[in-house]
Amino acid sequence: MAKIAKRSEDYSQWYLDIVMRAEMADYAPVRGCMVIRPWGYAIWERMQRALDDMFKATGHQNVYFPLLIPQSFLEKEAEHIEGFALECVTVTRVGKEPLEEPLVLRPTSETIVWAMYKKWIQSWRDLPLLYNQWANVVRWEMRPRLFLRTTEFLWQEGHTAHATAEEAIEEAERILEVYRTFAQEWMAMPVLSGRKTDAERFAGAETTYAIEGLMQDGKALQAGTSHYLGQNFAKAFDVQFQNRDGDLQYVYATSWGVSTRLVGALVMSHSDDDGLVLPPKLAPIHVVIVPILKAEADNAAILAAAHRAAESFAEAVEVKVDDRDNVSPGWKFNEWELKGVPVRIEIGPKDLAKGQVVVVRRDTGRKTPIAQEEATARVQAILEEMQGSLFAKAKERLDANCRNADSYDQFKHTIEEVGGFVFAPWCGRPECEAQVSDETKATIRCLPDEAEACPACMVCGNGPARRVPFARAY
Template structure:
């Protein structure tokens, strides 16, 4: 995404009106929304984006919610270096195989050429394992419940803001436990927190499940994911939680003395949600007019637009500030649009494109009659309401928009996931922008053959208590007709 970095995005221009409709070109729609809503811009660094204030405010809200939950569940933040000695990456065999092609290499510091180069972290299991080895003595020290916020670096050939960038933003959780059951309970706890966050905060329905072997994290014993469906039918892996067994603890000598005075390697986990979750928000909720921000995470929940003419504009702005103060007293995040160089129509379109959940228009005549005009981003029509009622009902209105978004996305997910037992039907369903639920033999080569034929991969095997697609059953592989593995249907789909 080396940038055109063109003029004309700050300060509002008439050209900002509108984006390519989703139905015409989903990809263009996405790129235009990202830029015109001021979420992000291209950068002069290959594969990296610049996150602009509106995108940064959204990310800060995401960070805040998750960080509070991590702390509430006993986790502690740390800060590890961005660089990792190259030799660390090669210590866990699967890990290096997975990441070697994507590494950023630092070969020089000042004028000194390094004998052993550093890599910019693609993830931090290795250096954290190294540090843990120094901190861990006894079973009394465990568990380690650690996480850090930061960016990581993985080369991307074709980049797309938030979805695939060579530098991206995330937390990485890393925990170490005395035994496997405790470690697996942690893996599940974090997956469930991610699920709760997506459903209850972002209004994103996601399927919790376990990844098949070929889709596992490099070095993991088991990888679990939450998978969401975008409005073009593609999947977006929205969060992962890994049980790493003793793979990394053996590689980095993370061992402890048990209660019985024996030496034992720790069982470790790691888990992450990254800035690509913003891509999921955009592509699950957006429409032809632009973004729709889920209200509970929206940087601006309500925009107040004074619509007076020149002679009473200042008065209307003052009225708008008063209304905003009343809404803020209820904990609502409000912006008053005081720009005087642009038309009301421009403002309406601008805030719709930015996906602000509720717009309140405040005009002099309405004000005389004690009413305001309210427009929910998901509604077709404006409503004229008594001012007091509009204020008092705002929190419920925002909750209603949350529910509307979640219901709509859930309906989309359900209706675009087809149960298929025949390979031609499989190919057709994928081609038409669906997910497929199918029995599969569990063989990695067979998965690869399906991927080569259809570009679809296994998304996950839903957990027994996932709210979607969790029914148990047996059948024959949709492609090769061998007996099915997993005890249930597997979800296939194309993915971001």
């Protein structure tokens, strides 16, 4: 079977090869759409579970809103419709009859959510409303890419309503922190986080916060966003409540989401030329046991030992015995490496004789013989160690790819020749931001809270300026 493309030679093809060959997803018959296959979906399910627990732990409840949104709803918030108009897919007909009003396949649900919030919110006692939904959305993007940007994608979208701006901002920032924690502790993906510039802000938001990861090719990837919506949607949908003093006030809002794009981010964060590398906390299978069968050996005893080992692991981790007899051990090694299973255990006649198993780590490829009775404990320790070391390695790469530039020439050179995040002084004017983006295709990824003060903008030379991270992004 053909090898996957080399990461260093054709990054884009390498990414596609891993997604396809690890059987995470496949192209569907409709442009830009994909089928998420069991291995990809199992990873998404693991992400969902972890995130859902975090949302519940911060007081949110799950709901479900419909897929179809009356077109007029989208049009109620001017900036919102302007932002989404070009990518909305609209249903206009039932059978052969045209619909009274066209229905949009939700590109995001703020409008229909707020149409309903109007019914449910009258008093300060009804607030806050902390809802989340797991759903699919449709955006007819110009350039699809498996997991990273598909026409239809899965995500969660939180929609919350609050009595005060302070409380809503606090919520948006709390969720940003949830995302940051999830990215780092579960995906082992270090991120930059902060506010977006006005140019990069979500259509209809006052403030957008985001986490930004750095892929192995030096491009940034927006991995999650949390928006403070102010009273924009409350005003568009006339959602008012009576406060403690009996005054009518518009409600303050947030919305926030992460999507199946995270699966793509995961692939791009840790994988290598042998395929996917999964952080143990998100791996659908932690340990695969490959029995090594031989014509001259007692295969029944080897298989029994493999299943016994699996039982001893079963309580602690997800384990699978690959006892297929139609493919060779070498084939299995390659396949499970391609799929990113963190630990492989080989049990053959030699091991049986020595009372040991051979343990192989996916990230380092190191093979270690371990006594049978110690295997469970040692493997658990290895999994924990691997989770940490994947993060450490990714963090090291991120840090190594955060560079400063002080002049615009130096900036251009670094963006062009080196990539990564380039921290450079910016005065805050949209004109300078746009010029950089036009000339270098690099954008300001976020405005970190602790951004260093600088005397002059690298573009216009005016002060005061702050040092902010630019990058080319997916």
